[in-house]
Amino acid sequence: MNFSYYPGCTLKTKAKELDMYARKSAEALGVTMEELENWQCCGAVYPMAEDEIATKLSAVRALAAAKEKKQDLLTLCSACHHVLKRVNDDMKNNEYIRTRANNYLKLDEAYEGETNVVHYLEMLRDTVGFDNLKKAVVNPLKGRKIGAFYGCLLLRPSGVMAFDNAENPTIIEDFIKAIGATPVVFPCRNECCGGYIAMDDKAAAQKQVERIMDSAVEHGAEELITACPLCMYNLDANATCHKLPVRYFTELLAEALGVK
Amino acid sequence: MQRIGVFVCWCGSNIAATVDVAAVAEAMKNEPGVVYTTDYQYMCSEGGQSRIKQAIKDYNLTGIVVCSCSPRMHEATFRKTAVAAGLNPYMVEIANIREHCSWIHKDKEEATEKAVILARTAVAKLMLNAPLTSGTSPVIKRALVIGGGIAGIQTALDIADAGYEVDIVEKRPTIGGRMAQLDKTFPTLDCAACILTPKMVDAASNEKITLYTYSEVESVKGFVGNFSAKIRKKARFVDATKCTGCAVCTEKCPSRKAKNEFNMGLNNRGAIYIPFAQAIPNVATIDPEYCIHAKTGKCGICQKNCSAGAIDFDQKDEIIEREYGAIVMATGFQPIKLDNFEEFGYAQYPDVVTSLEFERLMNAAGPTKGTLLRPSDLSHPKTLVFVQCVGSRCSADAKDGKPYCSKICCMYTAKHAMLVREKYPDTDVHVFYIDVRTPGKNFDEFQRRAVEQYGVDYIKGMVGKVTKKGDKLMVQGSDLLNNEQITIAADMVILATAIEPDPSAKQIASLLTASIDTNNWMTEAHAKLRPVESPTAGVFLSGVCQGPKDVPETVAQASAAASKVIGLLSKDHMVTNPCVAQSNELLCNGCTTCEKVCPYGAIEYKDKPIVGPGVPRGTIRRVAEVNPAICQGCGACTVACPSGAMDLKGFTNRQIMAEVDAICK
């Protein structure tokens, strides 16, 4: 199975592990990730205003490039996934944005949202299948109590993201089970970590992180996993009293598959 | 040749101020077929009508055109006038020169010119009118009530009281419906069972009423006064005539996995069960889904323990065919699924319950025997949070939920809050509300009592998220009046869940060709003036199937529906609308296209001997035949028919084209 792959800026620098382990694991699972040539930064936030066209163009370019290769577009970073998925939805359903974006880009063939944007976790669930993943695990992470931290960007707004039940998601818990560990469900797993304001208002970010950590600890988690470099940074840098180790889910995946 | 009289009404100054009525009358004199014209101040008045009658006699009129207000106003009046003068009522046409002319135009010349054209159009149509006679069809003096909740029971009791036979078909093993699950009823706090069960007994013992429980309507054919229905009586695997309702079997049954529907799945029941102690009929039913004997052929413990020998594993479904004059929908409601409202944690935390589940938790016959214990650990909850409008009042583009107000939640939430505070004064009760809607007799007073006497804390705002911390449910919401976000550490959360029509309603509606709205509520024939009739003649609406209602409203509507049914059944014959489709057998080629578009199934294809010019003697052809008692006269078939064989009486192709010609002249 071949995917076009959009790594995004942070995966080339601060979140190299997220990327590296994802590639190794994919290889072990027989999935080929073909990194798009000449991808540009997605912008890290989805511009919500109707008249923000230019800020959506780099996402459209990536989407159109995947369309040209007739492949689904695989993402890993939650922020990139969020931006690409929502821009894609605009290109499919918002005529105003579609027309203008196409006017800017002057592609050979107008882009109208044809590409499927697939997150790595969705790929594991829907393409590989958690059952098959389980069979591929050589080093089950037995006994580890792992809390899945979803954050906001993968889940909301659920109408567009269609990732999982936004209020009671199970995909990462199923993933944790597949790699042989014990998932710890904690209520704040889909709360916002405050990552977007971490630079501007550290205190507010700390408050968010505290709440999340408290909830995770209380429900018995011994470590957390995430798909988002921003959550990773924030959970790590702004945790105050409780501090659980936070890892990228791909690191654990690689560990379980014996490719770390 | 027609002899037509044209009567132009002034309607006081309503018409005469803008239309030169005399000029209209004068202009009509020259129209072909017109032999008499006049104008008068109020044609609909006694005086006006007697002028019309006189003219019909004096001039031997074969038809009349009245230029007046909308036919929706006085067509019936003038038809009666015509009949009184010996004319066929369908030899009357109305030219609407008030609503469609004088009231919308200011220029008198222009309005007069238009009135002349409208009058001429009516004359042109009338030239092609033919006398029509209403048909009659016999009325079968028996009613079918679908649904055995309080609505169905009340309707059936009232119909039976008037002396007519009624059958109740209920898909569950007992009648009683949702009301049987309720603990107390607002605003009087009567015990629901105490007021419902006597009615259930009445229904069972009334010799005019036949109960078909654990039964479903499979098909309905026919038309008003003359329906025939097939009812599937599902196998209970228990001989109802032998079962004494002793309930020994239900206790001995080793299969305990089935969710107890009556208790909203809060506990389990046996594979053989009686839904509740006062069930009617008080007969056990085996759920083949869970019955070990049904699955494996082994077990049979119920059979061994039944002293009456009532268990019959070989029982088969039974099909009953019956004829009815009227059908009443009383299919009720269910709470919506909360899968898309997981911010409230319903699927994650057992102590988050729906209001209907809460009814069972408060009920003496419920899973906790009436002691309020929270489901997770059966401890006594101290802090309870009620959340109103869960899934109600959601916009169509929201991710889920219903656009309407479920109507009953404000009141039952006040009731629950009050009952909890009364029974357990040590509790804190909070209610998150958007608006409190309490129109109804003694309703607002009731809600005020909850606040003022029982100290229920009403918070204007909505809950955003429920999380769990320790053994508490952290309910985070807004308090809009204090402009703050609050978090309440609660022991239980009760969601006032939106209600929706029972899923069977949609399918039954299509069996009956009765219409439903976008939310699957049954549509009324007229939202204001015919609220208990469906647009399909002979089908009536009782209770919540038409829209959210509380018990007194349901009962009122149930009785209203019953009175409509009684009115229908009291007739020996139905007079049918004569403006129905008619197939010309000489032209019909039997292609069945018309049959495909008829919404009523009024068209049947039959082999018929065809007699006519140029048709060889003894010719038999398969042709369309319209049943005038079923046809409602929409005309869909007339356009589907390429041969022009199908036409609509009163609105024939030629009549409408004559109108077109008159307008475009």
Place this chain on the structure above:
Amino acid sequence: MQVNEKKGEFKPTIVAFCCNWCSYAGADLAGTSRLSYPANVKIIRVPCSCRVNPMFILRAFQRGADGVILCGCHPGDCHYSTGNYYARRRMTMLFSMLDYLGIDRKRTRVEWVSAAEGTKFAAVMNDFAQTITELGENVKLGDLRCKE
């Protein structure tokens, strides 16, 4: 077509088919509310929008109508439950065909008007009459062999 000689302006002939249950009642309400629309709109009452045969519309054009409009209950609200759904398909097909034959597609219209929408009825008729007036006299699908 009628030419108002006083003013010399073009007064198109417009035929409006209205279903008895919704649109005709909507037209009545427009009248009751004294909402004006041009006098050259003439209404023909039919039981349901599905009673309108394409033949009637062609007949109107044949006899010199400049515009034809069909009004029925909103989809889902048909008195006969499904009539307007059939009408919708039939009219979509017919209008497309008339357009194909060179009859301006603005000369035909379907509007859903409920019994409560008197205002909408008047607005629709005003708009339609204005459109037709702007379009001017209709083409005659005449025969080249016949006299013009």
Place this chain on the structure above:
Amino acid sequence: MQRVAEMMLERAKALLADGTVNRVVGWEMGEFFYDLTPAVFTADGLDKFVYNGFSGANLSKYMIKECAKDGKALVFLKPCDTYSFNQLINEHRVDREKVYIIGVECRGMIDIRKIRDMGIKGVTAIREEGEELIIDTIYGEKKCARKDALLEKCLCCKGQEFVVYDELLTTGEAFTVGGNNRFAKVAELEAMTPGERFAFWRNELSKCIRCNACRNVCPACSCLQCVFDNPKSGIASKANADDFEENMFHIIRAFHVAGRCTDCGECSRVCPQGIPLHLLNRKFIKDVNEFYGEFQAGADNTTKYPLTNFTKEDVEPSIVTNRGGEN
């Protein structure tokens, strides 16, 4: 072709001999060699039976009459004809039990008008040699590519599938017919201005002499009495009276067959004035496909035809009024 024709004759004789059928519906030579006409044969008349490149006539509609007679009739149907027959079954116009259908292979039928239009006059015989036609004329032998002389309907062939039959006669040889986009001309007209379209149709329909050949040949026009022949219908019209009558006739006819027309192309084939009547039907077919999803009349016996069906989400008629492009 010759081989198929021999097989057909052989089967016809056999079925008559064993009493399966008592008559055969096929084609016989008319006044000219290219002028084949449908005919009913009994055992002793079979020598006149012909099947060649001029057997374009669709025999389905003849079966309406045959079904009213006693006994079973054999009919030969080309692939596209079977759609018409199937549609007639759907409309209860034929009795499947009274017809024995042999599906016959067809490689496209020849349009004599196209040969004449090439300037080839005085044609006395035509034979096929591979993809070429050898045409004997009183002026000597001429040649043309077979595909250039095919009927319009064959250029847009529906394919070689038979949707209803009792047995098939095919050679098993590979060949291709058709391949043209049947909606190309419709799209071309749609792209014109209303004025141009109006002029086009006025010109075409003004040629109509109301011979009714189109209606008489059309398998979907199976009314006992046409509304245009019925004085009581209010729209009866026989001759080109003043204006619009022919237009009305053709538009209403197209509407009456809309959703039921299989696009068999017989109307245009038989029109003595060469009016492209199929362009009316194809407009309806194209619209149906675009508005309500692909539909082929006669393809099966279960699908409701588009005008007797609806969905709550159907497009609004305003889709026509609001259509982009010049107006």
Place this chain on the structure above:
Amino acid sequence: MHDTNKDMAEQVIRMSGVNPRKCMKCGKCSGTCPAYDEMEYHPHQFVAMVEKGRIEELMASKSLYKCLSCFACVERCPRNVEPAKLVEAVRLLVIRQQGKNYLKAEDLPALLDEKIPQQALVSAMRKYSK
């Protein structure tokens, strides 16, 4: 309503694509908002104030920069009002003005620590400056 405010309200409505009239004033957005306590004007007030045309007050408020863009209000709104879009539209109204960037490039070095990921910078610049 003051005219400038009215124009600005219309602009906010146009930019955001949000119709504040859809709001039924249940307050679920504010019940849900994780940044509620940091805000002077809360999500439900954003909706109500845009509806009433009180844009200048919103523009002057620090609340604009407290929204976490977590979309919880969008996700849970029973009327699909999408308050987050209003916050963003008003913020854009501010930062699109010359010299009104909330976060300036020269402020960045002081805020950096070595672990901070790019996307934190990119997103901050995207959200708070133009």
